[in-house]
Amino acid sequence: MLFIKFIFSLCILYNGGGKVEMKNKIIGVLACTLVIIATVIPVAGTMNIKIENVSSENGSETQSEYFSVDLLKPSGKERTPAEITFDPLSAKPIYKLDLAGNTNYEFITKPTAIMTSYYDYMPGSYESYPIRLQTENGDGQYLTWFAKASKYENRRQYWGYVDNSGAIQDWGLITSYDMWQGYGGIDIHPATGDCIATWHEDNNGDGTYETAITYDDYDATDTPGAWKKPYIKESSSGNEFIWPHIEIGPSPQGDGYVRVYQLAKNSKENPAGYPCEDVRLLYADVQNSNGADLKSLLTAATWKSLTVFTSWRAKSCRPFQAFAVDDSTPGKVAFIGHAAWLEGDLGTMPVDEGAFVWESYDYGETWDKANLHSDGPGAALYYVNNPGHFTDAPEQLEVTIGGWHNTAIYDSDGNLHMTFLQQYGWTDDTGSYYLPSFLPQAELVWDGNSFTCHEVSVMPGVDPLSGHTVPWDSENTYPVITWSTYPSGAAAIFQENTQKNAVNKEKGWMAQMWVDGTYCQLAKDGDPNYVDYTKHPLIFIAISLDNGQTWSKPIELTDVHNDKFDFSEQITVYPYLCDEIVDLGDDWGQINMYYFDDNAFGSTVQSSGLDPTGDITYCSIKVKFIESEPPSTPTITGSSNGKPNKEYSFKVKSTDPEGGNLYYYIDWGDNTTTDWDGPHPSATEVTYKHTWTTKAAFTIKVKAKDDNGAESDWGEFAFSTPRAKVMLLNFLEKILRIFLRT
Numbered sequence: 001m002l003f004i005k006f007i008f009s010l011c012i013l014y015n016g017g018g019k020v021e022m023k024n025k026i027i028g029v030l031a032c033t034l035v036i037i038a039t040v041i042p043v044a045g046t047m048n049i050k051i052e053n054v055s056s057e058n059g060s061e062t063q064s065e066y067f068s069v070d071l072l073k074p075s076g077k078e079r080t081p082a083e084i085t086f087d088p089l090s091a092k093p094i095y096k097l098d099l100a101g102n103t104n105y106e107f108i109t110k111p112t113a114i115m116t117s118y119y120d121y122m123p124g125s126y127e128s129y130p131i132r133l134q135t136e137n138g139d140g141q142y143l144t145w146f147a148k149a150s151k152y153e154n155r156r157q158y159w160g161y162v163d164n165s166g167a168i169q170d171w172g173l174i175t176s177y178d179m180w181q182g183y184g185g186i187d188i189h190p191a192t193g194d195c196i197a198t199w200h201e202d203n204n205g206d207g208t209y210e211t212a213i214t215y216d217d218y219d220a221t222d223t224p225g226a227w228k229k230p231y232i233k234e235s236s237s238g239n240e241f242i243w244p245h246i247e248i249g250p251s252p253q254g255d256g257y258v259r260v261y262q263l264a265k266n267s268k269e270n271p272a273g274y275p276c277e278d279v280r281l282l283y284a285d286v287q288n289s290n291g292a293d294l295k296s297l298l299t300a301a302t303w304k305s306l307t308v309f310t311s312w313r314a315k316s317c318r319p320f321q322a323f324a325v326d327d328s329t330p331g332k333v334a335f336i337g338h339a340a341w342l343e344g345d346l347g348t349m350p351v352d353e354g355a356f357v358w359e360s361y362d363y364g365e366t367w368d369k370a371n372l373h374s375d376g377p378g379a380a381l382y383y384v385n386n387p388g389h390f391t392d393a394p395e396q397l398e399v400t401i402g403g404w405h406n407t408a409i410y411d412s413d414g415n416l417h418m419t420f421l422q423q424y425g426w427t428d429d430t431g432s433y434y435l436p437s438f439l440p441q442a443e444l445v446w447d448g449n450s451f452t453c454h455e456v457s458v459m460p461g462v463d464p465l466s467g468h469t470v471p472w473d474s475e476n477t478y479p480v481i482t483w484s485t486y487p488s489g490a491a492a493i494f495q496e497n498t499q500k501n502a503v504n505k506e507k508g509w510m511a512q513m514w515v516d517g518t519y520c521q522l523a524k525d526g527d528p529n530y531v532d533y534t535k536h537p538l539i540f541i542a543i544s545l546d547n548g549q550t551w552s553k554p555i556e557l558t559d560v561h562n563d564k565f566d567f568s569e570q571i572t573v574y575p576y577l578c579d580e581i582v583d584l585g586d587d588w589g590q591i592n593m594y595y596f597d598d599n600a601f602g603s604t605v606q607s608s609g610l611d612p613t614g615d616i617t618y619c620s621i622k623v624k625f626i627e628s629e630p631p632s633t634p635t636i637t638g639s640s641n642g643k644p645n646k647e648y649s650f651k652v653k654s655t656d657p658e659g660g661n662l663y664y665y666i667d668w669g670d671n672t673t674t675d676w677d678g679p680h681p682s683a684t685e686v687t688y689k690h691t692w693t694t695k696a697a698f699t700i701k702v703k704a705k706d707d708n709g710a711e712s713d714w715g716e717f718a719f720s721t722p723r724a725k726v727m728l729l730n731f732l733e734k735i736l737r738i739f740l741r742t
Helices: 002-016 018-040 308-314 492-496 518-524 528-533 723-742
Strands: 047-055 063-064 084-085 104-117 131-135 141-147 156-162 168-173 180-188 195-201 211-218 232-233 241-250 257-266 279-287 305-309 317-325 333-341 354-360 373-375 381-383 394-402 409-410 416-428 431-434 441-446 453-455 499-504 507-518 538-544 572-577 582-585 590-599 614-624 634-639 647-653 662-667 673-680 686-691 697-706 717-722
Touching: 002 141, 002 257, 002 723, 084 518, 104 141, 104 168, 104 590, 131 180, 131 590, 141 180, 141 195, 141 614, 156 614, 168 381, 180 634, 195 257, 195 381, 211 241, 241 317, 241 409, 257 317, 257 333, 279 317, 308 317, 333 409, 333 441, 354 394, 409 431, 409 499, 416 499, 441 507, 499 572, 507 572, 507 723, 518 528, 518 697, 538 614, 634 717, 647 717
Parallel strands: 156 180, 180 241, 317 409
Antiparallel strands: 047 063, 047 084, 104 614, 131 141, 141 156, 156 168, 180 195, 195 211, 195 241, 211 232, 241 257, 257 279, 279 305, 317 333, 333 354, 354 373, 381 394, 394 416, 409 416, 416 431, 416 441, 441 453, 499 507, 507 538, 572 590, 582 590, 590 614, 634 647, 647 686, 662 673, 662 697, 697 717
């Protein structure tokens, strides 16, 4: 009997224990390795990025592995934009990114064209919000944009009104006179629901722009469309203040009033020939009551004026900035941005280069230097290690602020958020450089004492020096373009990075929106997985449930494979976001926006592209703002062994804590996978079938994912197609079990 038990133990040890288990592990490791090689396809070591035909300032052509044109300084002579290509001699195919958006959303108003424009460039504005919500009177949304109604007409400023059902109720021209106009912004007078608008135009025909201010008297009949003749504010003293926008906030006169701000930037270069925009700030206080008459806004005497950043011009210190009003703290307004020293350190500089915030606590009337804060000295926000992929770069890379055309907004905790592109680079004796494939989306946050930076969204690697996530790890690099790559002439990166943010202060929700060209660039680089994106940059939206502390994977809103709307025939560029996320209840938030659906890839206005026409397109979505609990680890049931070339069935089950639908990803252990199959009801067994073609031991691995993208741990199940010896041991084991029972 002891001998029989010994033989039985050996059978179990050989068949069910160490040897098969070890074999499973070895095969699993090899299978995972092969899967990684076959599907991830990393780019390791040097990136092999070449920049072709980069013109130097003296007109000669050079080749550089990195793009040496400073994104922050589109001043002086412009250089030919970089064309990013992957070296075909490296024999490393381009990998497939994993940027899939998992946030649950639905369209409220599907993309709807409002009008066709013959002006295919940035129909909104730079740093303002051209979509605003009515609050105390009215329940609709106002929009503004500029467009050319035909090839030979002037560019004009338009308005639109969307009712509470999401339907475009009306739209048209703001002014009756015909003049070249553009770059408008709006805000809503709370008590009346009247829309106050501004834009720039050459009103007196002298070749210099002025700014216009007017309003729509919605309150008179509770219907839109009664626009008043605007007040024109002229520039003076050789300056040209343009690109205006409107902000409304608390007034020093108390609760019965609001303060209206009009901000415009000086487009004239400084004496050294650099763009160095000081800001003209107009402000006026008006009554905030139903029936209030806003006609005083059309009178010059109502407005008081001052300029901010004027002293910076003499030092060629350029303020890339956005403006915000803190409604929760009456009197508090601020500029936040980054200061670029265009001529370097000229001595007694007005502020350190890099991130800055300038706060006013008396409703913008004075700007005390004691309230001007910088993260300096130096332009770098922080430093990250060079992982070894960038052979000509130093051991540490600077992370700096890239881009322009951003918005700023306060959250429910009083923190100030500004959108930006995160730029990796360095400076040496030959100049300043940055890595054009790595411009991830981010936000700069000022909490009243210090600055922090958040990646939007989390990236694949973690930098050990800074603790920030980065678009690379020790083996792989993951280009994250995050500007649209939509062709727009010599300053493509500068012109095509636009990022907007929105907030719901009561819920602590935030959203950030941008146009991402990563897939578009991969298609251009020759990756067959992305051929559908060759002329299709994507509008991305990321959300946060905690005032920007953490961000979701982005919603790939205008993906050509979107199952909620067919974007395959659209070219989706220049998106604009409403500043407020509407609470719909049950953790659903409404996001309102419009974008430009171009008819040809490339901005004709910016000397690229053959067709200047496209559609001003409105849409709104509702997004589930909920932190999803992951599903349970899936269970797998079925036969544990079988024969090669025979199909076997397995049942998989997982439970979602919120009761939502589930999707299953299966790794069959033989270099084949089943990719996110679903949706399937929670706690319901789903049957899958598979055939193995070789004699070996396999580990089946299954993961579940819910509607919100939360993923479970891996569930595992052992299956083997044993060789004859193993089958014989199985037979002996069965005989021994029968013998022992008797």
